[in-house]
Amino acid sequence: MSIKNNFNKDGYVKINNFLSGVEFNNVSANLHKELNKSINSFNFSNIGGYYIGNINVNPGIYATKIWELLISSKLDDLMNEIFNKPINKFSVFAAGNLNFPGKGQQKFHTDGNFEDKMYLLSVATQDIPAESGPTEIIPDFHKSKIPYWKFILSKKIKKKIILKKGDIIIRKHCVWHRGTKNKSKNPRFLLTYLLFENSTDLKKNFSNNTELIFYNNFFKSDLKGKLKEFFYVKFGFIFSAYQFVRSMFL
Secondary structure: OOHHHHHHHHOEEEEOOOOOOHHHHHHHHHHHHHHHHHHHHOOHHHOOOOOOOEEEEEOOHHHHHHHHHHHHOOHHHHHHHHHOOOHHHEEEEEEEEEEOOOOOOOOOEOOOOOOOOEEEEEEOOOOEOOOEOOEEEEOOOOOOOOOHHHHHHOOOOOEEOOEOOOOEEEEEOOOEEEEOOEOOOOOEEEEEEEEEEOOOOOOEOOOOOOOOEEEOOOOOOOHHHHHHHHHHHHOHHHHHHHHHHHHOOO
16 A cells, blocks of 8 residues: 555554664754753743643754755655645644653544644654653544544544654644653653645744743643643543533534
8 A cells, every 4th residue: 555545544654764874863862962951951840731741842953954854855755645745835833742751641632623734744853662652543533523522432443653763754633642651761752843734824933943942732831721731630531521521512
């Protein structure tokens, strides 16, 4: 089966060892050196998502450098194969996800509205084995808009996306997925580029900033956001029950 057929069937496709070589290894090493330095000096208490252990990161210049390596590794050919259009037809925004040791268990969700034309291209700058909190995906639930209650009651096949350094994964935003618990002793980082199709204002948010910026993930950092995050972590069954009932009336 072709890459495009696999992508359409499962909602995602994984390409092994798409990036490699000395330059990629050096950029990845510098990225993680800066990441560890920033983690040790940053106060995360005011960041929404820290309690659950899953926050967002702006990777700055490292995202720019790895994007250049993706382009030189013929990302354009891959995009044409999957989408029948080159990468310059997409708006691209760099982001990243940080999963802390002993934390990170999310509930299944999708990103954005079903009608959005958004894709996520993730690059493994480190090995992400099963114990490091990899993304877990439900294949074949992306082809139609499914309310939460119906998703919960449906029979599902769960698949953890194990990545080796240099692997990439491209997925549709409407694929049901979740971050899993990081059972290792080290933070897990995943660099991701958000690709927006049919944008009238094609652009990139890349920067030359060497300093990494941490920001909210699911939850806001105000009191309401912190309370919501607390219930999400400590009383997840109540949170899920609320979503279940609410989705029946949407």
